[in-house]
Amino acid sequence: MVPSSPFSVLSLLSHAGGRAWERQWRDAQPKEAYDTIIIGAGGHGLATAYYLAAEHGIRDIAVLDKGWLGGGNTGRNTTIIRSNYLQPESAALYEHALKLWETLSQQLNYNVMYSARGVLMLAHNDHDVQVFQRHVHANRLAGIDNEWLTPEQAKAFCPPLEIGRHVRFPVLGAALQRRGGIARHDAVAWGYARAASALGVDIVQNCAVTAIHRGADGAVTGVETQKGPISARRIAVVAAGHTSVLMGMAGMRFPLESFPLQALVSEPVKPAMPCVVMSNTVHAYISQSDKGEMVIGAGTDVYPSYSQAGGLHISTDTLAAICELFPSFRRLRMLRNWGGIVDTTPDRSPIIGLTPVPNLFVNCGWGTGGFKATPGSGHVFAATIARGEPHPIAAPFSLERFADGRLIDEAAAAAVAH
Secondary structure, X not given: OOOOOOOOHHHHHHOOOOOOOOOOOOOOOOOOEEEEEEEOOOHHHHHHHHHHHHHHOOOOEEEEOOOOOOOOHHHOOOOEXXXXXXXXXXXXXXXXXXXXXXXHHHHHOOOOOOEOOOEEEEEOOHHHXXXXXXXXXXXXXXXXXXXXXXXXXXXXXXOOOOOOOOOOOOOOEEEEEOOOEEOOHHHHHHHHHHHHHHOOOEEEOOOOEEEEEEOOOOOEEEEEEOOEEEEEEEEEEOOHXXXXXXXXXXXXXXXXEEEEEEEEEEOOOOOOOOOEEEEOOOOEEEEEOOOOOEEEEEEEOOOOOOOOOOOHHHHHHHHHHHHXXXXXXXXXXXXXXXXXXXXXOOOOOOEEEEOOOOOEEEEEOOOOOOHHHHHHHHHHHHHHHHHOOOOOOOHHHOOOHHHHOOOOOHHHHHOOOO
């Protein structure tokens, strides 16, 4: 059943005696035909479905996933949210997402546990200082919060941080976005799924797409799946690391490479980390979850792969850097290590929009920065699908930029795209 009433104090009290909760979304089986098929039931795909239904009145939608809802990169990331990107196109897109994050729990009537605890980006050398100060000035000109801190100010904001000059990675300063933070990745997927299902969207799990069908005019006509053929007027691919495989089914080669990206969590401890800290130079970042675990992320592995596991040397190098930056964490034990599959473009910016194949849309290439964009990505992609033309914020991220040279070079601007 679809939830018939919103979460509230009264609904919580009504279940206090052990009354069972309704299913949060329907476990749908596919129909023979839909208006729109979305391939990928991660955060971006579910957000796209929700905004199509809620804002554009398109509710005859199937969201297909080869596994379970939110079981891909949405459930495997380190949940960092920020908008302090350098290039104006990127800053506009991520700021749009950040503004949606701020009210998302209220909009979905589901606590996504968004916590604006601040994102601190460390500078370890003169080049870092120049780059991050450039970010600060560019962001402030665009009306996006970002500020420069001295090492002492960074230490005051994040007391566990080591700022002595004797360490391997001395802290020369830091850029701080106070509105940045984290959210609960599972809750984001569940909240969008619940809201989309309530509006009539079918979410079909364990339904891998094996082929994309095209008609005589070249336009897409539907998909072949493990549960049989499904026809559709429009198809949107939102499948992260497997996007290039799916686009190949439609006869297209995409400028994407897929890499493993690793993360780890420690044993839970009492609150000790008040913010998110990132070090692009050493490719390490850390925050503390609401359960008390230290969530630690690394850079991508150097080789392309569809594996959800990476090289041991990547995680060990990351932990060595974290131990130097935060000496008080050295005795923490690691509980879990996992990997996701990130799809990267040559300029490390996403592709959002139409394709040369009529009625086939794509949203991909987010690299390591996909989670933070979830609501903004879904919002602009839904508008693009509904109107058949790019949303103004999404327009610069078209596939055509790789032909006309209008690249959005976040590779050089950000070093990493977390």
